[in-house]
Amino acid sequence: MLRVQGLLLVLALFFSLAAALVGCLALMKRMLLASDVISHLALPGIGIALLLRKSPILGGAATLFLGTFLVWRLQRKTGLATESAIGVIFATALAIGAAVIPNEDLAESLFGELGKISLVGFLLGMAAVALVIVSIALLRDQLSLSILSPDLAAATGVNVPRLDLRFLLIFSLTVLVGLRFMGALLASSLVIMPAATARQLADKLTNFVLVASAASLLSVIAGFLLNAFLFKFPTAGPTITMFSALLFGLSLLVRKRLS
Amino acid sequence: MTVEPLLSVTNLTVAFGNHAVIQGLSFKVNQGDGVAIIGPNGAGKTVLLKALLHLIAYRGEIRWSQATRLGYVPQKIVADRQLPLSARDFLAAKVRLLKLPSDELEQVSTELGLTTQLLDANIGILSGGQFQKVLIAFALLGRPNVLLVDEPTASLDELTEERIYELLQSLQKNRGMTILLVSHDLSVVYRNASLVLCLSKDKPCMGPPKKILTPAMLEELYSAPSLYYRHIHEHEWASPGAETTPEEKKC
Numbered sequence: 001m002l003r004v005q006g007l008l009l010v011l012a013l014f015f016s017l018a019a020a021l022v023g024c025l026a027l028m029k030r031m032l033l034a035s036d037v038i039s040h041l042a043l044p045g046i047g048i049a050l051l052l053r054k055s056p057i058l059g060g061a062a063t064l065f066l067g068t069f070l071v072w073r074l075q076r077k078t079g080l081a082t083e084s085a086i087g088v089i090f091a092t093a094l095a096i097g098a099a100v101i102p103n104e105d106l107a108e109s110l111f112g113e114l115g116k117i118s119l120v121g122f123l124l125g126m127a128a129v130a131l132v133i134v135s136i137a138l139l140r141d142q143l144s145l146s147i148l149s150p151d152l153a154a155a156t157g158v159n160v161p162r163l164d165l166r167f168l169l170i171f172s173l174t175v176l177v178g179l180r181f182m183g184a185l186l187a188s189s190l191v192i193m194p195a196a197t198a199r200q201l202a203d204k205l206t207n208f209v210l211v212a213s214a215a216s217l218l219s220v221i222a223g224f225l226l227n228a229f230l231f232k233f234p235t236a237g238p239t240i241t242m243f244s245a246l247l248f249g250l251s252l253l254v255r256k257r258l259s
Numbered sequence: 260m261t262v263e264p265l266l267s268v269t270n271l272t273v274a275f276g277n278h279a280v281i282q283g284l285s286f287k288v289n290q291g292d293g294v295a296i297i298g299p300n301g302a303g304k305t306v307l308l309k310a311l312l313h314l315i316a317y318r319g320e321i322r323w324s325q326a327t328r329l330g331y332v333p334q335k336i337v338a339d340r341q342l343p344l345s346a347r348d349f350l351a352a353k354v355r356l357l358k359l360p361s362d363e364l365e366q367v368s369t370e371l372g373l374t375t376q377l378l379d380a381n382i383g384i385l386s387g388g389q390f391q392k393v394l395i396a397f398a399l400l401g402r403p404n405v406l407l408v409d410e411p412t413a414s415l416d417e418l419t420e421e422r423i424y425e426l427l428q429s430l431q432k433n434r435g436m437t438i439l440l441v442s443h444d445l446s447v448v449y450r451n452a453s454l455v456l457c458l459s460k461d462k463p464c465m466g467p468p469k470k471i472l473t474p475a476m477l478e479e480l481y482s483a484p485s486l487y488y489r490h491i492h493e494h495e496w497a498s499p500g501a502e503t504t505p506e507e508k509k510c
Contacts, residue, residue: 030341141352148336
């Protein structure tokens with residue numbers, strides 16, 4: 001049991017870094033809330049996998065990535081804003097998820113961890129987190145330019161539609177790892193909260209990323225410890241989220257003092 | 260021996276759905292030309308620049324000479340104050356992306372008078388003129404020999420506007436750059452451009468400012484008498500030498 005908790009904590013720590021990086025760029029793209037919604041794209045897959053007695057995380061991954069691709073296509077073909085495209089796909093996914101997930105598993109799918117973590121699951125999670133961190137590091141300049149001006153980015157040689165798809169996939173992969181131990185509803189909290197916290201305290205990109213990463217790591221460590229020794233909820237997700245909300249509140253106070 | 264033009268556009272058509280914004284446009288630009296692109300709203304000035312940059316789909320042919328390196332200054336970007344990006348972050352992104360020498364950012368910044376303080380400021384708090392200079396610096400990274408500039412002084416005060424145009428002019432003179440500039444300000448066009456390309460659905464035309472910016476042409480182009488034209492050119496206007504032959508006006 002301790003070993004499982006240990007693996008989960010290690011994965012959570014690395015995940016928190018990946019989530020903070022993705023969150024920084026999502027905040028700049030003004031699509032932070034999209035991460036909350038995108039996590040729900042996993043619900044139909046989780047439901048179908050539970051019905052078929054297959055791995056819920058695999059089922060969730062399948063519909064999550066399918067949904068992400070559909071969001072991108074819908075956006076490209078119709079000119080809908082990302083948030084509108086995500087809204088349409090999200091509502092559909094939520095409806096299908098609610099219909100197919102067995103009642104007894106619904107709460108766990110929304111709030112809890114999807115089964116206990118195995119060594120293979122841990123390694124896959126770590127590989128996904130590494131992929132997210134490396135991809136963001138490689139794409140950060142292209143993403144910064146395309147956020148400021150898609151035309152300017154394109155004139156500098158960036159393939160903006162392809163970049164958008166890559167970012168959405170990285171985004172979904174991050175949320176997928178978060179699903180492992182935070183549940184569908186809270187998977188994205190570490191994407192949203194640390195970036196929002198860092199924005200209160202930093203004006204330059206490097207500082208922004210560093211503060212977000214620190215806030216995310218601190219939330220996971222404090223959340224796990226508080227949950228293990230104080231709250232003792234079935235999963236650490238709610239405690240992590242509440243602690244990161246507390247950091248955000250503090251950042252507002254600090255900002256007020258500085259200005 | 261004829262010199263190959265830097266840019267050769269033949270029968271260019273750009274359409275959005277069934278609506279053709281530019282139809283059958285042809286013109287040529289030589290190395291070192293300062294071309295002002297004018298026309299009423301909706302005539303396709305920005306669309307033309309985007310087509311020249313291959314940012315949008317078009318029919319016809321756009322041929323740049325092989326040695327061309329393009330720099331692009333887009334129409335005013337409204338920088339989101341929420342973006343945690345400094346001017347240096349923005350410029351450094353291009354330096355890394357194009358794998359340019361690391362000292363190029365400093366060189367271009369010095370050339371344009373961008374101070375360390377300005378470079379380290381968040382782009383959301385820069386004034387319109389400062390941000391426009393940063394955009395020009397961005398375009399100059401990579402040592403382009405052609406600048407495509409889209410209304411660089413929109414919503415700037417007159418003094419700043421004057422400084423931006425002086426800067427563009429010095430780039431053209433000192434670096435021998437070719438500049439294609441979209442502008443609404445006909446007095447600036449008259450003073451700075453060596454060629455004017457006027458976009459109008461019925462009769463696009465190209466030629467030196469003195470030949471193109473005639474009251475008759477402007478009235479035809481903007482469907483209204485152009486008062487400021489008279490202000491600038493009341494002396495030339497009296498001169499019969501300013502008359503334009505139809506041939507010169509043709510694209």
